[in-house]
Amino acid sequence: MMRISRIKSILIILASLLGCLLAVPSLMPETTRKAVFGSLPAWVPQKAVSLGLDLQGGAHVLLEIDKPDLIRSMNTQLRDDVRRVMREERVALQGGIAMQPRGVQFRIPQADDRARALPKLRLLAQPAGQQLFGPTGTQTIDLVEAPDGQITMTYSDLGLNERIRRVGQQTIEVIEKRINIDGTKEPSIQRQGLDRILVQVPGLTDPQQLKERLGRTAKLQFRFVAEAGAADTEQMRNRDSGQLVAVERSVIVEGEDLIDAQASFDQRTGQPIVNFRFNIRGSQRFGDATTRGVGRQLAIVLDNEVISAPVVQTPITGGSGQISGQFSVEQVNSLSLLLRAGALPAKLAIIEERTVGAGLGADSIRAGLLASYLAMALVAVFMIVTYGFFGVVAVIAVTINVFMLLGLLAVIGATLTLPGIAGIVLTVGMAVDANVLIYERVREEARMGRSAISALDAGFERALSTIVDANLTTLIAAIVLFFLGSGPVRGFAVTLSLGILTTVFTAFTLSRLMIATWYRWRRPSKVVI
């Protein structure tokens, strides 16, 4: 164990140096780092360990797609589709279309009607889960036909999940637009599981505005207010008066046809308003509808609330218009922003929120660093008092170990959290343990009367197998922690796992190299340890 070839020695030294160099950017304050590394070529690693929100301050908001609401809107859509098919095929239903928890149910009494309608209804379903595993034979909608003509259409699990996945993707895109409009912060928006989205904004300490932006669906619709006695209407609340208004179900134009929305002021009244412009399709539909409906009341519906219902004076064919209501300047600003970014495809619920002020973050770093330095100093003194020269070797190995750990964390882009700092301190403890195991073993072997070289050889060899066993068991626990934990705990698991790897590495290589070099230099006949 004490013979290390020249090439190996060089490799060990290079690897250790590289590890330490990778840690350098993390040890500098940001301004120094920019000044030093800004002039260096791009291949020089200059990534520093990024600090978690608990250390640098910021907001963390976990959102979940409102599944019941999504299913409800899927059901409504399915019902409308079925109704359309029935109209197109001129099929009469017995009774209406009943809503099921995850689909619809209706009855076509006539057999020839069924024969015409069923193929069309089947077209509503699509093959599910195709992208990943090829056709699965499952459809997004299961259609069951009973002998008495009762037809049940249900969304399958796969169909539902696929829809949720798609909605999640669209939601992330919309959220990105909504947050990035300011352009200053560097938000991170991540998918978590099937139906959750984690939004993290460093430096943001009052997430009230952020939450308002994320929580609003911002679904804008233009519909006619129903005339007396009209069929197919629904009741909606008027935002200003609070009264219920009957509104036609059919939608003239939706927010997705908007190409621009700007906050502005009404030139006559001076009230804050939102000016908007439609795309070609939108302006055509809007133009047609307002031509047909001169004199009628047009309801502007936002998230199922009527925000205003002006009377159409003249056909509006230019493709632009304005939304007025009792708004504050702030409200029109945020409304126009939301309209520009587009509507969320489903409602979102805020299920978790964590905000850390910059002050607390800085305090935590200060306390964490102080504790780490103290911990290392205590350990160093203890080791040197216990093992003398070998203690110094151990302290050097452990210090390099910590640098390498920092370097690795920076390279893989890990985030250092407060529990992560504790993980580093624990690594110090574990790394010391590796050295203690080696020295105690060497001590024992030497006590049996072995020569220095034989004691060192045997000591290292036997201790290393113990070190591997002991560290691997801990590594298993740390890996499980990584996969099942979340947020700060994950950060801790990453730190601990990497710490175990660097510990085993330094014990196998660096400590051994240092002691082998010392042995070659001093050639003692006995080891005093």
Place this chain on the structure above:
Amino acid sequence: MAFRLRFIPDDTKFPFMGFRAVSFPASALLSVLTVIVFFAIGVNFGIDFKGGTLVELQAKGAQANISQVREKSNALGFGSVEVAEFGSPRELLLRLELQTAPTTAEQEKAQQNVVTKLRETFGNDYEFRRVEVVGPRVSGELVQNGTIGVIVGIIGVLIYLCFRFEWQFAIGAVIATLHDIVLTIGFFVVMQLTFDMTSLAVILTILGYSLNDTVVVYDRIREMLRKYKKLQLYEVIDIAINSTLSRTVITATTTFLAMLAMAIFGGEVLRSFSLAMLFGIVIGTYSSIFIAAPILIYLGLKTGGGDPAKDDKPEAGAPKAAAARAKA
């Protein structure tokens, strides 16, 4: 190189296995007590696990007015608010229960409302250093994931140890580790430390540390079993523990010192983390020696056997003292 401290003398001969008549009942009693306090007092779950709102305030002035904050926050009508000083007289920690509402969605809305109202009420006089709101959905899952994490972790370790050692060692290590986890939970209950996501990390770290320590002792027991085939199992275990004793003490001390620095200077947020770790280091070290090792005797680990020619013939250069002691 002249000055070196020996914390443990070289040739210790503590009859550790003799203590098993004490350590087993003591540990069993403590475990039972933990179960009792667990149900009688209950774990002081943080909002990560039971949902709710946690707010850390720092007074913009020199000192926080705790009674005023208590009065005002209780008047908001969100149920009883727990207000406590946190670290210094300027900082306060407010804890609000999960708001009740008929549906989860409404509950989440109500939770959001709590924060808005608190910011309105205290925003002028206090800085909001930390706000955490955990909804009912998340908290339930955390409990589940945490429990699964511990179980999966233990199974993983069990499998690994079965490969590397005989099965008795695997079972022994798992029992010792469970013992440590149970007692750590007991520590959380008795000290009424807040049990949150970070505490879960503590439990898993203690699991790791305790296993690490146990494996070191086991490794040596296995080695000694190969060496002394005619000795009684308890004698072999005593030799193994005594020969690793110095390492056990030094490692426990260094790790303890490191965590002690964390507990004293690491700040209020890490306080319960480091306190529990300190307890875990002590209990993990204890269990390796007094639980994990003697349990091998009860699990019927076999000694000797196999190769009679090598029986008790120490390897070249093996300790004569140890062999003599073993034979005595």
